[in-house]
Amino acid sequence: MSRDGKYFTTTKKGEMHELKEELNSFKEDRQREAVKKVIAAMTVGKDVSMLFADVVKCMHTQDLELKKLVYLYIMNYAKSQPELAILAVNIFVKDAASPNPLLRALAIRTMGCIRVDKITEYLCLPLKKCLKDTDPYVRKTAAVCVAKLYDINPELVTDQGFINTLLDLLSDSNPMVVANAVAALSEIEDSSRAGIFKINTQSLSKLLNALNECTEWGQVFILNSLSGYNPKDSREAEAICERVTPRLQHANSAVVLGAVRVIMKYLDIIQYPDNVRNLCKKMAPPLVTLLSKEPEVQYVALRNLNLIVQKRPIILQNDIRVFFCKYNDPIYVKMEKLEIMIMLAAERNIDQVLLELKEYATEVDVEFVRKSVRSIGRCAIKLERAADKCVSVLLELIQTKVNYVVQEAIIVIKDIFRKYPNKYESIIATLCENLDTLDEPEAKAAMIWILGEYAERIENADELIEAFLESFIDENIQVQLQLLTATVKLFLKRPQNTQVTVQKTLKLATENCENPDLRDRAFIYWRLLSSNPEAAKSVVLSEKPLVNDDSTQLEVNLREELLDNLSTLASVFHKPPETFLSKYKRLKVKTFKPQVTQAIPEEEQDLTGSQPITSQIPTSPDLLDLSNLTGAPSTPIRSSDINQSIVTPVVKQTNNIIDLSDLLTPAPVTSQAPVPTPKTVNATPHVMQPSRLNDPLTTLQKKLLLPSDRGQGMQINGAFFRNQNELLIDLQVVNQSSTVLSGFMIQLNKNGFGFVPSNVVMDIGAIAPGSSANCVVPFSMGGQINGAPSNILQIAVKNNAGVFYFADALSPGLLLLDDGRVEKGAYLHLWKSIPDQNEKIKDIAVAANIDINGLIKRLEDNKLFLIARRRVADSAGIERDVLYISAKLINNAVVLFELAISSQGQIRCSTRSQLTEAASFIEQSIEMLTR
Numbered sequence: 023m024s025r026d027g028k029y030f031t032t033t034k035k036g037e038m039h040e041l042k043e044e045l046n047s048f049k050e051d052r053q054r055e056a057v058k059k060v061i062a063a064m065t066v067g068k069d070v071s072m073l074f075a076d077v078v079k080c081m082h083t084q085d086l087e088l089k090k091l092v093y094l095y096i097m098n099y100a101k102s103q104p105e106l107a108i109l110a111v112n113i114f115v116k117d118a119a120s121p122n123p124l125l126r127a128l129a130i131r132t133m134g135c136i137r138v139d140k141i142t143e144y145l146c147l148p149l150k151k152c153l154k155d156t157d158p159y160v161r162k163t164a165a166v167c168v169a170k171l172y173d174i175n176p177e178l179v180t181d182q183g184f185i186n187t188l189l190d191l192l193s194d195s196n197p198m199v200v201a202n203a204v205a206a207l208s209e210i211e212d213s214s215r216a217g218i219f220k221i222n223t224q225s226l227s228k229l230l231n232a233l234n235e236c237t238e239w240g241q242v243f244i245l246n247s248l249s250g251y252n253p254k255d256s257r258e259a260e261a262i263c264e265r266v267t268p269r270l271q272h273a274n275s276a277v278v279l280g281a282v283r284v285i286m287k288y289l290d291i292i293q294y295p296d297n298v299r300n301l302c303k304k305m306a307p308p309l310v311t312l313l314s315k316e317p318e319v320q321y322v323a324l325r326n327l328n329l330i331v332q333k334r335p336i337i338l339q340n341d342i343r344v345f346f347c348k349y350n351d352p353i354y355v356k357m358e359k360l361e362i363m364i365m366l367a368a369e370r371n372i373d374q375v376l377l378e379l380k381e382y383a384t385e386v387d388v389e390f391v392r393k394s395v396r397s398i399g400r401c402a403i404k405l406e407r408a409a410d411k412c413v414s415v416l417l418e419l420i421q422t423k424v425n426y427v428v429q430e431a432i433i434v435i436k437d438i439f440r441k442y443p444n445k446y447e448s449i450i451a452t453l454c455e456n457l458d459t460l461d462e463p464e465a466k467a468a469m470i471w472i473l474g475e476y477a478e479r480i481e482n483a484d485e486l487i488e489a490f491l492e493s494f495i496d497e498n499i500q501v502q503l504q505l506l507t508a509t510v511k512l513f514l515k516r517p518q519n520t521q522v523t524v525q526k527t528l529k530l531a532t533e534n535c536e537n538p539d540l541r542d543r544a545f546i547y548w549r550l551l552s553s554n555p556e557a558a559k560s561v562v563l564s565e566k567p568l569v570n571d572d573s574t575q576l577e578v579n580l581r582e583e584l585l586d587n588l589s590t591l592a593s594v595f596h597k598p599p600e601t602f603l604s605k606y607k608r609l610k611v612k613t614f615k616p617q618v619t620q621a622i623p624e625e626e627q628d629l630t631g632s633q634p635i636t637s638q639i640p641t642s643p644d645l646l647d648l649s650n651l652t653g654a655p656s657t658p659i660r661s662s663d664i665n666q667s668i669v670t671p672v673v674k675q676t677n678n679i680i681d682l683s684d685l686l687t688p689a690p691v692t693s694q695a696p697v698p699t700p701k702t703v704n705a706t707p708h709v710m711q712p713s714r715l716n717d718p719l720t721t722l723q724k725k726l727l728l729p730s731d732r733g734q735g736m737q738i739n740g741a742f743f744r745n746q747n748e749l750l751i752d753l754q755v756v757n758q759s760s761t762v763l764s765g766f767m768i769q770l771n772k773n774g775f776g777f778v779p780s781n782v783v784m785d786i787g788a789i790a791p792g793s794s795a796n797c798v799v800p801f802s803m804g805g806q807i808n809g810a811p812s813n814i815l816q817i818a819v820k821n822n823a824g825v826f827y828f829a830d831a832l833s834p835g836l837l838l839l840d841d842g843r844v845e846k847g848a849y850l851h852l853w854k855s856i857p858d859q860n861e862k863i864k865d866i867a868v869a870a871n872i873d874i875n876g877l878i879k880r881l882e883d884n885k886l887f888l889i890a891r892r893r894v895a896d897s898a899g900i901e902r903d904v905l906y907i908s909a910k911l912i913n914n915a916v917v918l919f920e921l922a923i924s925s926q927g928q929i930r931c932s933t934r935s936q937l938t939e940a941a942s943f944i945e946q947s948i949e950m951l952t953r
Contacts, residue, residue, distance in 0.1 A: 042076050046076060078110050114132065118133075118148035133167070135170065145167075256293040302336055309330070309337070312327075320351075328361055342367075368405070379401075383395055383398075398434065399412065435472075440569045503540060514555070532548070726738075728828045735763075737758055755789060756794040767782050767819070767820045779801055812946065813831055838912065843887040853918050877923075890906040891903065901924075917935040
């Protein structure tokens with residue numbers, strides 16, 4: 023390198039002429055020197071394209087070094103000189119047939135890198151020969167060239183059969199050829215998303231054999247392709263993991279993460295908990311080793327570990343010490359370590375964690391200190407038994423009187439009050455001593471919330487709030503909103519001497535502030551206080567929902583997608599690839615498969631505090647998400663109406679403008695209207711395309727979902743059905759009004775399965791009066807999961823007359839899969855592997871002397887499979903028939919349950935599943951099938 027430095031010295035005048043003469047010299051050493059000078063000038067940014075023709079002449083040489091330099095020059099300038107680049111084609115074709123394999127590979131590689139259409143036409147014949155070359159080095163180079171050619175001209179690659187040739191190379195005897203073929207096919211698959219590269223049993227064996235012998239980057243490509251393969255059963259998944267596990271010991275971090283990516287996916291398929299536990303133990307040491315590398319590699323590893331720990335914290339549960347921050351760690355590494363420390367914090371290690379966090383709170387980096395103090399509060403919220411220790415540490419930090427430490431402590435203590443009401447209010451006096459130090463909006467807002475929430479316990483709460491009111495106009499909007507609410511709370515708790523204060527605050531908020539949120543809230547409070555103080559109390563002083571530490575928990579579907587992209591930029595950014603890659607074509611959203619077979623020992627349960635290891639599914643009710651329908655219901659659908667499968671719709675004329683007036687006025691009362699008995703309608707079946715269904719859609723017995731008198735003349739009949747694992751609804755829309763109905767759209771309320779319409783626009787045109795139309799709407803499980811799985815779906819349909827709401831109760835068989843039967847030997851093992859706290863028990867009243875054989879048939883017809891049956895007597899001597907049953911929900915959650923049936927007319931249903939929310943669905947199903 024030092025000898026070549028002379029070529030980068032400052033150029034002199036007339037040098038181009040001298041270079042031209044040297045390039046045309048008959049001596050190869052002078053030509054080589056000249057080309058080196060040209061490459062050096064090109065490297066520093068000088069335009070030497072005028073020498074293109076002269077450089078191309080130097081291709082007629084047997085000197086490999088000179089030829090490489092010329093090829094490098096041509097690759098750089100061929101796009102700007104496409105006409106002259108054609109001059110080099112004959113030499114390329116000739117070199118591709120050279121006896122020297124290095125020269126053949128060099129020629130085919132260079133032609134693939136020249137992105138000129140005219141040259142790619144001449145590339146096909148040499149490329150075909152090189153793909154079947156006798157030398158493996160040439161074959162592996164040609165395999166990569168196919169991917170480059172596909173990027174330039176996909177049709178040409180397909181027409182010439184290069185993809186089939188690449189698939190054949192997967193069976194090549196040389197592992198490097200196999201690895202490059204996998205790399206090329208993977209790149210083509212990423213570009214096309216056409217299902218070109220699918221691993222089968224034969225190619226799987228070849229890839230696993232090549233994995234042990236190819237280079238480290240070849241291993242990365244093979245591991246990435248294996249992560250996209252779906253094993254046919256648990257045994258195959260275990261066999262693949264056994265072959266992949268040795269890659270965990272590799273020195274290359276990319277290989278280690280690639281192996282982890284494969285194993286993490288296959289753990290969901292492996293049925294035996296002991297094998298799952300052993301694989302988790304094997305993954306821990308290599309993951310820990312990644313944290314001993316350079317800071318940049320540590321950061322990438324930590325971002326990936328964040329995802330892994332969210333799903334399976336038991337992998338690193340005993341290695342929390344490796345995440346303790348070192349004094350010389352960069353700040354970005356420290357921040358990521360803190361996040362993982364909180365995830366792994368448990369009752370057995372909380373003392374260590376708190377000592378570390380307390381030490382971090384004395385550091386000089388303000389951002390790191392704030393994060394550390396906030397982490398202490400998150401530990402308190404996560405671990406109820408450790409909350410006392412966490413609060414004591416926070417009080418010690420407050421005593422330091424460091425401004426930003428005190429303010430951060432007050433912020434997290436507010437959340438602790440929300441999590442544990444009426445437990446730590448004795449520390450309020452200590453907090454009030456630090457009011458003068460508060461200068462940050464979030465800290466002020468937290469302190470004001472505490473003053474308002476506990477105004478009855480703070481003697482001078484009115485004086486403290488009035489002190490904040492002096493600068494009300496100048497405060498941040500976050501502080502203003504909290505001041506407004508705190509003042510109203512104070513008035514409702516001490517109406518005698520705070521009336522002036524509340525009037526002053528409401529006047530300031532409505533007359534002197536421009537923020538619409540603040541004004542609107544003030545007007546609502548004013549109206550409530552003036553018209554119905556008791557209603558104001560029930561609204562403002564209502565019981566607050568408990569807070570949970572889910573600040574680092576990603577939404578389940580997103581987390582699963584990122585785990586499928588482990589060791590890529592997506593796992594570092596924590597964003598799906600399509601959000602930062604403009605050319606990335608998104609695949610169909612992959613639904614979350616709950617972990618149904620992994621066993622978690624009792625001593626490991628405290629890793630998640632009060633949260634289950636399975637997905638965190640919100641349980642609070644939500645209104646229909648009608649963002650695509652330009653409207654929203656003002657009255658939620660009542661569960662009492664769902665039994666009739668008909669719900670009184672609330673219709674609002676929208677005219678495509680969102681009308682929120684119903685938020686300030688009483689909603690129309692709909693419960694007084696009689697609910698008609700559901701009717702069965704023999705509707706003409708909707709004819710589906712052959713590609714949509716494997717079998718023709720038979721005549722469905724549709725029932726009345728929305729009567730015309732509640733749909734403004736629109737009547738909807740429908741029936742749900744299944745095509746393989748896809749849920750669909752066959753709808754018949756009848757227009758009994760006097761106007762044309764059009765613009766049909768459909769939406770589902772957020773539900774426990776994440777069902778959403780595959781297309782919100784219904785395949786129905788305008789319907790004339792007296793006419794009807796049919797359509798089939800498919801549903802996917804790519805939506806937000808909300809609440810426990812239920813067989814009740816709430817539906818909204820919009821047309822040019824308004825938005826209408828109804829609901830339907832689905833038969834259990836529509837929401838259960840055919841492969842839910844568990845083998846007898848595995849049933850007991852699975853039952854014991856599920857924690858006892860996941861067991862739900864409910865007594866269901868049925869008719870006395872129920873026909874058990876008939877019940878079993880109904881259960882089996884609805885995909886609730888009988889595993890075993892026996893007759894036992896309880897302690898009171900009452901004999902019961904006990905049925906042991908298994909099922910698999912459409913979201914792949916396996917549920918085990920036993921029915922203890924007595925002759926007195928009672929069934930005790932005991933349900934176990936890793937997805938605890940599935941119990942309510944099973945209980946609903948049993949109640950439905952025993953009526």
